[in-house]
Amino acid sequence: xxxxxxxxxxxxxxxxxxxxxxxxxxxxxxxxxxxxxxxxxxxxxxxxxxxxxxxxxxxxxxxxxxxxxxxxxxxxxxxxxxxxxxxxxxxxxxxxxxxxxxxxxxxxxxxxxxxxxxxxxxxxxxxxxxxxxxxxxxxxxxxxxxxxxxxxxxxxxxxxxxxxxxxxxxxxxxxxxxxxxxxxxxxxxxxxxxxxxxxxxxxxxxxxxxxxxxxxxxxxxxxxxxxxxxxxxxxxxxxxxxxxxxxxxxxxxxxxxxxxxxxxxxxxxxxxxxxxxxxxxxxxxxxxxxxxxxxxxxxxxxxxxxxxxxxxxxxxxxxxx
Numbered sequence: 001x002x003x004x005x006x007x008x009x010x011x012x013x014x015x016x017x018x019x020x021x022x023x024x025x026x027x028x029x030x031x032x033x034x035x036x037x038x039x040x041x042x043x044x045x046x047x048x049x050x051x052x053x054x055x056x057x058x059x060x061x062x063x064x065x066x067x068x069x070x071x072x073x074x075x076x077x078x079x080x081x082x083x084x085x086x087x088x089x090x091x092x093x094x095x096x097x098x099x100x101x102x103x104x105x106x107x108x109x110x111x112x113x114x115x116x117x118x119x120x121x122x123x124x125x126x127x128x129x130x131x132x133x134x135x136x137x138x139x140x141x142x143x144x145x146x147x148x149x150x151x152x153x154x155x156x157x158x159x160x161x162x163x164x165x166x167x168x169x170x171x172x173x174x175x176x177x178x179x180x181x182x183x184x185x186x187x188x189x190x191x192x193x194x195x196x197x198x199x200x201x202x203x204x205x206x207x208x209x210x211x212x213x214x215x216x217x218x219x220x221x222x223x224x225x226x227x228x229x230x231x232x233x234x235x236x237x238x239x240x241x242x243x244x245x246x247x248x249x250x251x252x253x254x255x256x257x258x259x260x261x262x263x264x265x266x267x268x269x270x271x272x273x274x275x276x277x278x279x280x281x282x283x284x285x286x287x288x289x290x291x292x293x294x295x296x297x298x299x300x301x302x303x304x305x306x307x308x309x310x311x312x313x314x315x316x317x318x319x320x321x
């Protein structure tokens with residue numbers, strides 16, 4: 001008897017022999033799957049790994065007009081400059097703050113929406129709600145920011161509602177005060193991506209054995225008890241894997257929305273590491289310092305993902321590695 005995935009199993013008269021299959025033999029047995037993965041591997045190599053050679057310019061006083069290896073090597077000077085600049089420290093703070101808000105909103109509300117949709121028995125209403133909630137995902141950030149600026153302006157719908165309810169006496173300047181900016185980014189991201197993020201949770205819920213719900217109902221469990229004791233444990237592994245992945249992307253707080261909404265009056269609250277790198281790399285031509293900022297961001301992302309993966313493994317949950 002032969003397995004194409006892990007081992008060769010041979011049964012003799014009284015003995016069961018299990019011989020591990022070599023990597024190359026397993027690769028040959030799974031050659032169709034390997035060939036299907038080639039285009040994606042090429043894409044990742046070309047656009048994610050091959051540009052990494054440019055990291056060496058972070059250790060130079062780089063000038064595009066000078067041949068690459070004729071530029072002066074400066075060691076860690078650009079990194080020392082970064083961490084001695086208050087603007088970069090604020091960019092780190094803003095990146096972490098907005099990423100944390102997006103992470104919490106991006107997990108709590110999609111799961112709640114998926115639970116709500118999973119409990120709806122009217123198929124047409126369920127499909128309508130799901131369609132309406134995930135359609136904003138396909139809108140351009142330029143359109144989304146335009147809608148947000150209209151809604152949250154001084155004479156926009158939100159201020160008109162607050163004034164009519166008597167919650168404020170004067171319009172709130174949402175777009176011009178830094179203390180509101182992080183939360184605006186979180187709310188806008190939630191509106192745009194919440195419905196789309198529920199798709200994977202709904203798929204995980206669909207894989208739960210219906211017999212578990214029937215048994216719980218026979219034992220007298222109501223909807224909320226079935227949610228807490230069957231549905232949520234049933235999607236726990238999916239949640240953990242997605243959480244590890246999203247922690248790895250924690251430094252990806254966003255670029256488009258901060259760039260489009262980041263007026264000068266809220267620059268201290270809106271500038272992320274990506275915008276900092278764009279500002280110094282493209283606008284000011286200080287390429288080495290911009291690349292050094294990008295390297296810092298990448299290394300922190302790797303460290304966060306490995307830490308989250310290690311924590312999940314220690315807790316006995318599914319992991320990426």
